[in-house]
Amino acid sequence: MAQMHNNLSPAEGIWSLRRLPDMDEAQFSQWQTLLEHRTGITLSAERRSFLETNLGIRMREIGCSSYQAYYEKIVSGPDAIREWSTLVDRLTVQETRFFRDPDAFRLVSDYVLTRPREQLKKRPLEAWSVGCSTGEEPYTLAMVLNECMSQLALQPLFGVTGSDISKPVIEKARNGQFNPRKLLGMDEDMKARYFRPAERNTVEIVNSIRDRVCFTRLNVLDLDKAPMHGMNIIFCQNLLIYFRRWRRREIVKRLAERLAPGGLLVLGQGELTDWQPPGLQRVPSEHVLAWIKRQTDEE
Ligand SMILES: C[S@@+](CC[C@H](N)C(=O)[O-])C[C@H]1O[C@@H](n2cnc3c(N)ncnc32)[C@H](O)[C@@H]1O
Known part of the structure; x- marks a missing residue:
């Protein structure tokens, strides 16, 4: 200034x-x-x-x-x-935090833990956080996936992509350093496993997690230009809430195209009402708005 x-x-x-x-x-x-x-x-x-x-x-x-x-x-x-x-x-509203929606992350964990073991061994799991802000959501996804792999005694074969329209938030996310206040309420063991003290009284994400997360700038209105395909998990929370209903539906359809068969799409509670996205099956949950992509394109 x-x-x-x-x-x-x-x-x-x-x-x-x-x-x-x-x-x-x-x-x-x-x-x-x-x-x-x-x-x-x-x-x-x-x-x-x-x-x-x-x-x-x-x-x-x-x-x-x-x-x-x-x-x-x-x-x-x-x-x-x-x-x-x-x-x-x-x-843009950029508010976010680690484990913001604990029920949704529990659902991701259940989803991974119940997948066929052979599949998890053969092919890396790919997750995508759409509208990821400063990175807390994609890093949380990476921690959850890492916990699942370790529970299953498998190699941590997974990758997470975070995308957002804002360049400054993507830069902060890549940096991977956070004010310790951002970790308030997080499980102490998880904090100890995934963060270490860093410069200027910050904490940073450990390399084993950071190396599995990448960030890119992407406007969700330009999904046709996005290179993401065959995603196993797409997480899009607290973004569509600012959009008109017809646009939310359009974006959900585009995101569904980017899912692998059997893939999981998670939105924020109440972000899509009175509409069933074609080709997806609602996950029965009171607390999480999520769908699984059917194995074929039939509805
Ligand atoms: C409230 S934050 C949500 C962060 C995270 N998903 C969460 O739930 O904690 C909304 C994010 O969406 C991003 N955003 C807004 N419009 C967008 C667009 N058209 N394409 C991609 N990202 C957008 C904003 O920059 C902001 O970082």
Whole structure:
């Protein structure tokens, strides 16, 4: 921020401390449309102040004085792609934690432990965390898979991919270092097995887990470009909640195509209602919203 302000004239510097004007209805609608078109995220009228605050912070950083000028910069400015990449990180909710949905991870564990042993020995298990934020979810998946393999006395033959639209969160996830507060509530044995103290009072994921997890930037609206296929487990929680119903269904269909026959798809509770994805069979569970892909494409 300081660096940006160094390029401002004194008048602009004074301006940057002033309050931005309120966003009018037409401007709000323009930003809503842009965000939904590019990310799938719908912003309700109640979230207007969230949008104003976050746009305002970014506009001050770069010394931009009007929502309209900033909009034009984002859609057609010379640095539009890079600026959008910065902004999208500010407009997404990135809250996450290790073992966020314990029932869902228990289901993953049961699913793996009941798979034919020969299959687990022959072919690596592939899991994918879609909308992985700073990495807690894919690392948790890796820990769960590792626990299963060790319980079955098998080599840890598995890989986990985490994907997200935001570049900064992917960088943090790759870094694998966390504030110890993020581990609150986690089982002490698991903490001791999978984390070690690191620099600046952080803890880091041990290499045996880190080496099994990779991260990539991917917009869930561009699933047709994703190289993932034959996944055994797809975990997509707390992302579709921001999308319209029709779009949730579309994305679930696309994710189902990426599952291996017999693969498991897990969403967040309540993220898909009144609809049965074709080719998938609901896992009977009160607490977890999950399906198994049928062995053939028949419904
Ligand atoms: C609330 S976090 C969920 C993190 C994790 N799945 C969990 O449940 O703890 C939602 C994540 O979805 C990402 N996201 C939002 N829109 C996206 C899109 N169109 N494609 C991919 N990721 C997206 C955000 O950047 C954010 O990191």
